[in-house]
Amino acid sequence: MRKKFPLSIYKKTLLNRLLKNYALILASLILVGMVSIGMNTYWQAMGRGKTTTQEAVDLLSRSINDKNLQGKTMLNGLTDNQDKINSLNRYMGSDISEYLNYTYDEQLKTGNYLFLPSQVKNFYTTYENIESIIMVLNxxxxxxxxxxxxxxxxxxxxxxxxxxxFYLSYPMIHPVTLEVFGSFYVEFSKQDMLSSLMHLTTYDGLSAYIFSETGYQLLTYTEVTKQMDQELIQKRMKETSELPIQSLMEKNLLEHLETVGGFNILVTISKEKIMKAVLSDLRILMVGGGVLILILLYLLYRTFTKYSQQVDIIMDSMALVTQGDLNTRIDEKMTQFELKELSNGINTMLDNIEQYIADIYKLEIKQQDAHMRALQSQISPHFLYNTLEYIRMYALSEGSEELADVVYAFSTLLRNNTDQAKTTTLEKELSFCEKYVYLYQMRYPDRIAYHFEIDDALRGLVLPKFSIQPLIENYFVHGIDFSRNDNAISVKARVVGKRVEIMIRDNGKGISDQKLSIIQEKLKQQTIELHDSIGLQNVNERLRAYFSPTFLMQVVSNEPSGLTIILSFEKEQKNEL
Known part of the structure; x- marks a missing residue:
């Protein structure tokens, strides 16, 4: 049990003693602080002013660098290959109708749609601060x-x-010959930089200037009119292309940066404005200090009388929890501020603990149910296998060998479907497919013929299960004509050079030339979407993932009818499923 201390803090004598000691400490600290603040306010203000100039320079530098990077990115998007440069030249050298015909022809040839107005429009969508774009070709x-x-x-x-x-300019350079064939200009909005500067400083008198590498004044921002400084800067830039740093430092805090891109950034804050702000702050300091002492004494008294009561409420509740009463909750209405947050956190923790206990209990029940279902799922397939084997043996004993063969084929199919293995050998896959076709042949006697052939070197080839069966199933679902007596399907696996080739051929109904063309075109793409040919899509995706990019599926029509599906890949290259 936690030992409880007497609540002597509530006694008037002790409270008075504590109040007296803390009041003297607080009053002394405030007086010392006021004196120290009075002595150091000026230097702190100067430091803040210096920090402000540095932040302004960093802000403008980041903004300039971002805009410069955006400009280079846009230029690169228009000139990074010969096709795009040809599109620019064709746009400048022909009327819009000829240019449209040109871009359409190029799209048919290369598959790329390089229409200059559309490319430029995308820049405005990607970069919201663009005002205009200019290109001049030599x-x-x-x-x-x-x-x-x-x-x-x-x-x-x-x-x-x-x-x-506010224009940033770039030379347009040919990526191969490195020849400059034009100039690229991007006008950016100044509003983002001006807004950032307006919210940056607590002092009046901030000024910022940005000059390009050639001395062109890109940006001027002043919170107060500083005509002499501006005239001095413009005069010195015209005469020497250099900023009057030393002259400006006499009356201003100053920060200067020359970026890697050649931009000159100059930020100043008037020392006179900083001094006025410091004097104003010091006048308020004395009155504020006295008021602060009175407020602190009052709050100190109120805090000591309530704080301990709230702590005791929390500790009493925690003592009940340690004794095993997890239903205990702290009354948050009786606590305030950080103690209220602490109480809320403890209550939330207790709620979570109760929920975790309930979740663990439910999870254990679900695990027991899942284990029971797993045992049942293991029992059911074995029962079916044994029953089918009994039927097969009974058929043999009665002399019905054909029925026994059908039961054996069906049992083999069932075993293969319930087997959890992800891969199999080509020999087993074709044996499975052969039994599948055999069952159809027994169902429709004298109407279906089949032939399976495999090279000896490929019998042990490992591939994903159900790689060929869906293609054969497609034939029986969509391609076979049961009114005919000459239905036939064949599967042939052989080695052609360094590649394995599996050919599934039938004489069924086939598909229309239009649909065949669509399937052939989509099979050439990396992402296959054959919503009307689920079997083809499933086989293509699984074999492509297993045999890497060397895998290829081809679908062609037979004469006079039917389809041939060819699966080919390099035997050595495969990925684990």
Whole structure:
């Protein structure tokens, strides 16, 4: 049993003593803190200002790098192979109707649909901050222009207008010859960077500038008008292409970065604005400190009188749980704040424990039921096998050998279907198929002929079970004509060069040329969807997974009727199921 201590904390004398000690400690700490804060506020503000400039530079750098990467990705998507470059040249050198015919012809030849307006439209969908795209090819007059209003773009005359816009430019380089054949411009929205800068600082006076490698001013952001700084920056960039770092540092906190892509990023915060913010904070500090002392003394008294009561409620409940009463729950209405969360967590834990106990009990019952069903499933097949064997032996004893053969074939099929093995040998698979056909022959005498042939070298070949039987079953379900007396099916397995070839041939009804063409086309694809030919799809997927990409299924029509299905693969290559 947990030892309970007397609740002496509720006594007035002890509470007063605790309150007096904690009040002196808190008052002393607050006074020392106010003095320390007064001395260090300025330097902390300067540090925050420096951090802000660094964060602003990092933010702009990440944004510039992201946009630069997006621009390179878009350019690569338009020029990474000769077909795409030919499409660009054809678009700039012909009218839209000729270009449409060209893209259609190329799609028929290569299977790739390279229609420039559609490619550019996809960029606007992928990257939401694009304003416009411009491409200038060296060998053509005019340029290609795409905007948010006309995402598909058009050919424009003259030279593009790049003034006062956030454009990133890239040379268009041939991937093989490395020859520069044009220029690619992407105008990005400034709004995301401006919004991020607006929410970044707690001080007024933040300014940010971005210049391209050639000195072009891509972005200017100022929270207050700093005309002298702007004029100084523009003058120095025009004269020397360098930023006046030392001059700006006299009145500003400053952070400068030159990115790997050649962009110059400059961020400044006015020291004057920081000083005004610090003085304003210090005036509030003295009044706030006094109010804080009074509030803390009051809260201290209230907290000491309630906190211990709430802890005792929790400990009493836990003592009952340790004695085995799992139905005990803490009254959360009697607790507050972190103790309320603690109480909720303990109650949830107890609920989960009860649920786990119930789940384990149910699981044990289900396991017992599953074990019983497993025993029953083992008993039933053996009972059927023994019964069928008795019928076969009885038929032999009565001189009905044909009936005995039918029963034996059916028993063999049943054993094969209930066997849990995933693979078998080719010899066993064909023997199973032969018995399947034999049963149909007994059912329809003098109407069905069959022939099975296998090379000796392939008898021990391992392959997935039911690899050939579904194809033969398809013939009896869909292809055979029971009104005829010359129905025939043959299976031949042989080695052709380094490949194994299994041919299933019949003289049944066959299928239409249109459906055969669809099946042949889909069999060439990696993903097969033959919803009207489940047997073909099942065999194709299982053998392709087992014999790797070397596996090939072919379906051809016979003359005058019927189908031939050819399965071929390299004998050595296979994967484990």
């Amino acid at each position: 060998n053509y007059e005019g340029y290609y222009l795409s905007t948010n209003e006309n995402k598909g773009g058009m050919k424009a005359k003259g030279t593009p207008d790049l003034e006062d816009k």
